Amino acid sequence: MPGRGRCPDCGSTELVEDSHYSQSQLVCSDCGCVVTEGVLTTTFSDEGNLREVTYSRSTGENEQVSRSQQRGLRRVRDLCRVLQLPPTFEDTAVAYYQQAYRHAGIRAARLQKKEVLVGCCVLITCRQHNWPLTMGAICTLLYADLDVFSSTYMQIVKLLELDVPSLCLAELVKTYCSSFKLFQASPSVPAKYVEDKEKMLSRTLQLVELASETWLVTGRHPLPVITAATFLAWQSLQPAYRLSCSLARFCKLANVDLPYPASSRLQELLAVLLRMAEHLAWLRVLRLDKRSVVKHIGDLLQHRHSLVRSAFRDAAAEVETLEKEPPGQGEGEVGNNSLGLLQGKRPASPALLLPPCMLKPPKRTCPAPPVSTVSGDEDISDSEIEQYLRTPQEVRDFQRAQAARQAATSVANPP
Amino acid sequence: MDQNNSLPPYAQGLASPQGAMTPGIPIFSPMMPYGTGLTPQPIQSTNSLSILEEQQRQQQQQQQQQQQQQQQQQQHQAVAAAAVQQSTSQQAASQQATQGTSGQAPQLFHSQTLTTAPLPGTTPLYPSPVTPMTPITPATPASESSGIVPQLQNIVSTVNLGCKLDLKTIALRARNAEYNPKRFAAVIMRIREPRTTALIFSSGKMVCTGAKSEEQSRLAARKYARVVQKLGFPAKFLDFKIQNMVGSCDVKFPIRLEGLVLTHQQFSSYEPELFPGLIYRMIKPRIVLLIFVSGKVVLTGAKVRAEIYEAFENIYPILKGFRKTT
Numbered sequence: 001m002p003g004r005g006r007c008p009d010c011g012s013t014e015l016v017e018d019s020h021y022s023q024s025q026l027v028c029s030d031c032g033c034v035v036t037e038g039v040l041t042t043t044f045s046d047e048g049n050l051r052e053v054t055y056s057r058s059t060g061e062n063e064q065v066s067r068s069q070q071r072g073l074r075r076v077r078d079l080c081r082v083l084q085l086p087p088t089f090e091d092t093a094v095a096y097y098q099q100a101y102r103h104a105g106i107r108a109a110r111l112q113k114k115e116v117l118v119g120c121c122v123l124i125t126c127r128q129h130n131w132p133l134t135m136g137a138i139c140t141l142l143y144a145d146l147d148v149f150s151s152t153y154m155q156i157v158k159l160l161e162l163d164v165p166s167l168c169l170a171e172l173v174k175t176y177c178s179s180f181k182l183f184q185a186s187p188s189v190p191a192k193y194v195e196d197k198e199k200m201l202s203r204t205l206q207l208v209e210l211a212s213e214t215w216l217v218t219g220r221h222p223l224p225v226i227t228a229a230t231f232l233a234w235q236s237l238q239p240a241y242r243l244s245c246s247l248a249r250f251c252k253l254a255n256v257d258l259p260y261p262a263s264s265r266l267q268e269l270l271a272v273l274l275r276m277a278e279h280l281a282w283l284r285v286l287r288l289d290k291r292s293v294v295k296h297i298g299d300l301l302q303h304r305h306s307l308v309r310s311a312f313r314d315a316a317a318e319v320e321t322l323e324k325e326p327p328g329q330g331e332g333e334v335g336n337n338s339l340g341l342l343q344g345k346r347p348a349s350p351a352l353l354l355p356p357c358m359l360k361p362p363k364r365t366c367p368a369p370p371v372s373t374v375s376g377d378e379d380i381s382d383s384e385i386e387q388y389l390r391t392p393q394e395v396r397d398f399q400r401a402q403a404a405r406q407a408a409t410s411v412a413n414p415p
Numbered sequence: 416m417d418q419n420n421s422l423p424p425y426a427q428g429l430a431s432p433q434g435a436m437t438p439g440i441p442i443f444s445p446m447m448p449y450g451t452g453l454t455p456q457p458i459q460s461t462n463s464l465s466i467l468e469e470q471q472r473q474q475q476q477q478q479q480q481q482q483q484q485q486q487q488q489q490q491h492q493a494v495a496a497a498a499v500q501q502s503t504s505q506q507a508a509s510q511q512a513t514q515g516t517s518g519q520a521p522q523l524f525h526s527q528t529l530t531t532a533p534l535p536g537t538t539p540l541y542p543s544p545v546t547p548m549t550p551i552t553p554a555t556p557a558s559e560s561s562g563i564v565p566q567l568q569n570i571v572s573t574v575n576l577g578c579k580l581d582l583k584t585i586a587l588r589a590r591n592a593e594y595n596p597k598r599f600a601a602v603i604m605r606i607r608e609p610r611t612t613a614l615i616f617s618s619g620k621m622v623c624t625g626a627k628s629e630e631q632s633r634l635a636a637r638k639y640a641r642v643v644q645k646l647g648f649p650a651k652f653l654d655f656k657i658q659n660m661v662g663s664c665d666v667k668f669p670i671r672l673e674g675l676v677l678t679h680q681q682f683s684s685y686e687p688e689l690f691p692g693l694i695y696r697m698i699k700p701r702i703v704l705l706i707f708v709s710g711k712v713v714l715t716g717a718k719v720r721a722e723i724y725e726a727f728e729n730i731y732p733i734l735k736g737f738r739k740t741t
Contacts, residue, residue: 219691219708376630
């Protein structure tokens with residue numbers, strides 16, 4: 001063949017590629033002289049195309065549904081059935097699970113994560129259809145930790161680039177309230193405690209709306225607020241018999257778990273109602289307290305929009321008016337208000353409508369950090385560094401102490 | 416659980432987020448005064464930065480300076496620029512160099528405010544590069560700035576000491592070190608001034624956390640390197656880099672997080688069942704903000720201080736929009 005060189009023996013150009021078994025050789029076709037020969041053995045990189053491909057690197061994964069994926073899909077369907085979701089939800093949740101499984105990070109995740117992923121897909125489906133399902137409920141059903149659930153949930157929402165709407169509060173109120181076992185008389189529920197479902201639902205909804213307007217819901221877990229609102233609604237519908245029942249007892253006989261923050265939400269809600277009561281003419285004279293205000297919740301809710309406007313001033317508008325007013329005028333107003341309080345004729349000056357975390361006094365004053373004039377390239381004095389080094393004596397003491405401790409532990413646990 | 420009889424219509428749900436860059440702010444304010452540094456100037460890219468990156472860098476540098484100083488400087492330079500445009504390349508180079516050394520804001524070149532056009536009949540030595548119209552950062556006029564400056568709370572930096580280290584020796588001979596190989600494969604060392612903590616690995620790499628400014632972080636890292644040096648290792652100070660900066664501030668009014676997550680869905684994540692704050696992932700600059708109902712904002716993920724300031728200036732008008740409690 002031309003251009004392949006000449007045979008060193010006879011000088012002909014007729015060189016042929018002729019392998020001897022697995023060894024490639026370049027042979028002169030005239031005299032049979034072997035010009036060059038290949039290596040008998042191959043290197044690792046040579047064998048790149050001949051090596052076995054692991055299953056995870058092959059396309060086999062994309063062609064069949066793996067066993068764990070099948071199990072996961074089955075669990076998604078089971079969970080939808082347990083929660084009694086409409087049939088369309090099942091297909092959506094299954095689709096999300098399959099979509100998630102296409103990502104390598106999910107395929108290689110631990111089984112615990114795949115279990116929790118089942119719950120995440122169902123939760124996302126419910127959220128998108130405004131079906132009120134809380135994360136706590138799913139975690140209870142899956143026997144999963146909320147921390148694991150939350151990390152998987154955030155990861156999957158980011159991975160699939162999903163738009164998940166917030167939990168629908170109104171729907172949650174309806175579902176949660178209906179789960180209270182107070183609508184029929186039973187051995188555990190006395191007759192005076194039984195309540196009409198519709199009345200309780202509507203009043204609870206109004207109370208939750210009021211809480212949401214007065215900053216009691218933002219940033220907090222929604223369920224304890226609803227528990228407190230349900231309790232107040234139930235109490236206010238027949239206060240004469242029900243004022244004596246506590247929140248804990250109420251939850252117990254309604255067969256519902258009492259969430260821990262519910263009692264503080266209850267106090268906050270009562271404080272808001274008391275503020276509103278001071279601006280209602282016929283209630284102002286009654287000098288209500290936390291217990292007696294419950295009897296008048298119906299009236300307060302009826303006029304809640306105007307009462308909230310008069311009882312609370314907008315914090316933002318407040319700041320602006322304060323900036324515009326000359327300070328002398330502001331002081332005069334405050335003086336008038338305090339006089340009014342003493343006389344008992346004028347209502348207390350409107351409180352600032354702020355979330356409870358802004359109303360509490362700051363736990364500790366944070367002084368402004370001193371402006372440091374460090375340049376980063378200053379000289380570092382030796383003495384400053386020496387203070388961080390042990391003296392030889394200290395080193396010896398430390399080593400001795402360590403040895404003694406080792407001896408003690410080895411004696412304590414003989415092999 | 417009771418079933419709802421009427422199902423609400425299927426929500427959009429599967430839509431992927433819009434590719435919006437920065438939320439909510441008008442992209443270009445046409446009221447931009449002449450003297451805010453958008454005067455054209457021929458750019459010599461002596462380094463390999465693209466025009467866009469150069470503009471970005473310049474814009475960031477600009478935002479840190481006073482607006483008034485800029486106006487004065489740029490008016491002087493606009494006059495100089497017109498004169499220089501017909502000069503030789505060497506003169507233009509020296510002009511550029513003096514500008515750089517004098518520490519003034521370098522000129523941004525923008526086709527929109529091209530005011531110094533070349534005189535007819537003469538060709539400029541440096542043809543005006545036409546920049547694309549994509550906004551880098553919306554420039555907030557001085558009247559709209561919030562007046563609040565985020566405080567830096569934590570700086571994380573890394574440095575390579577350039578030699579293998581024996582962690583046992585370091586833990587033995589240093590007073591301020593702790594080393595528990597079963598728990599974590601690094602020595603944890605602390606110094607008092609600046610109050611920081613360092614993780615020192617056997618490969619010679621070190622992570623320094625807890626400083627309140629970039630200079631403090633650098634000084635602290637140098638002190639740790641000096642300690643390691645005094646312990647007998649040939650430690651150097653290679654590739655010091657700031658990896659993360661965390662800042663915080665208070666806007667002093669409550670924020671309706673539910674409203675914010677509705678209008679800025681593609682950037683926000685608000686799950687009150689999991690965390691009381693709203694997680695806002697800003698795209699330009701790439702910063703994550705934690706926004707709380709009390710008005711406190713935490714900004715993290717920055718590599719330079721300007722990113723934190725810029726992110727806060729971007730989010731402040733959005734938060735002000737949620738001030739009213741209707």
